[in-house]
Amino acid sequence: MDSSGKRGVCARIDVCDVGTCVSTRSTQREFDPRTSGGIILIDGHTKLYGLLAHPAAHSLSPAMHNLAFDRNQINARYLAFDVTPETLPTAVNAIRDLHLGGVNLSMPLKKAVIPLLDHVSDFAQKAQSVNTIVNRDGELYGYSTDGVGVVQALKHHTDLSQAHVLLFGAGGAAESAALALSDNGVGQLTIANRHVEKAQNLADRLSALTQVISLEDEAAVCAAVQQADVLINATSLGMQVQSELTPMPASAQLRADQVVMDMVYDPLVTTFLSQAKQAGVKTCLNGLSLLVAQGAASFELWTDTQMPVAEVEKHLAGLL
Template sequence: MKVTGKTAVYGIFGYPVKHSLSPLMQNAAFSERGIDAVYVPFEVSPENLKEAVGGVKALKVKGLNVTVPHKERIVEYLDYLSDEAELLGAVNTVKNENGELTGYNTDAEGFLRSLVEEGVELEGKRALMFGAGGAARAVGYALLKGGVKFLNVVNRNFSRGKEVGELLGKLGNVLVYPLKESTVEVLLRDVDLIVNTTSLGMKPGDPHLFDYSKIPSGITVIDIIYNPPETPLLKAAREKGCKTVNGLGMLVHQGAVAFEIWTGEKAPVETMREVLKRELYGGNT
């Protein structure tokens, strides 16, 4: 990579940010497209967020990704928001156009594109989503935008679930339930699509969300976790003959949508996916 006085600067705000895979993915994309740009990590602590956003304008940083814990708080420091970012109250991508900052949320579109790629249809489907965190908002939005018949949301913290239910209820038919074995068992009788948006399944030895032997055979099961590539939920679902999808596609496509917002060019999706696969799984999968 040759950095000169003309090289454009992009980056990611996070705290911590060391674990982020975005620099790897976006630098590979710039290089593949021959764009004179560099993408760097910025470790921004919550108390410095406002100054850091001011710094983006002062330093003419052309674009940003935003990760935990800044996705919600950055909203108040931006000039404009896309419809999705406004509804979700969260931003993961910022574009700087002549000093005016617009916030976008590419997680929902990234999730949808990953499903299109996997041939998963949403129209008229009965969906059951576990989790009510930041990712759940974007995924739930995407499911409803994709035309699911209804969305049942299950979360351990019921009041957090209710908040998400209220937000997503503006877009379609959404009901919220507490994470209880007997409740989940009933919900599993009426489902075409299960989506896990909780962090359960990332660590070896994590408890199961519910009794996975109850997954109906032949449905679609999606886990937005990308490491490990096959969580216990996905393994159980695959063994039941279900179609399974992990979170790598969502990760790649949320980055691809951000790249397209910044550059106006089509993202080199396969290059981005390969660089992530190599980093995460050493090329195995």
């Protein structure tokens, strides 16, 4: 209903592609989720989802989820909201008050949000990290799809129950990955981190057979690389400002049959992945595959439908 009291008025946005607005204008046309041809219709029934992050403007999540909503013919939109730890309680209340369908969260909000929720999944409690909130009739449910994304991406390429995984890092991303791998019965896990005590604290919480080594012990790292079936970079080394850095020694000997994953997605080909490709490794997974897998898990929690993963990943790659 608009200011004149008329029903059926919705906003029409002509777009060239998801996230690229060319013009906006009002129309009397009723919402039809089957509409195609680059026209997005927003009406009083449009469900809103979003990202809570600081900063938020750089995120690929709106492009990912809005494309998925369109392809699945779901009357919903996804926006990015710049939220700091100080404003997080207000933002969480707004999810209820404005009847948002749900949100994603990024660091440093993932742990801070836990006491603000009504329900938290067992895995998210164990990880002490929530990256997905689902609003069910005003009750907020918290989940973590971070580690789930790692497992789903790897299952397409290896039998985790028989795999020896070498995980670089022991921070938030590594923690979620390690917990998910352990819960999904990974054969063996080695955690390589600069601070061994932090890695050991993580290892002590896992049910999987786990070894801890120091990143500063080059010989130990090289030996672990040779023994591993899967290698995962869960550090920030390789991101834009550190694009030339890698946690893996240049002297490390890789095998063609290994699976190498980097959780960094910008750049798409990091120094870590370049090392693997140059060594002839056939299966190299960039962080974009992981980002989409995590997003797909959130999307399914919200909509009970599956994200068109291949199309979404191709679209996002074109934005980087």
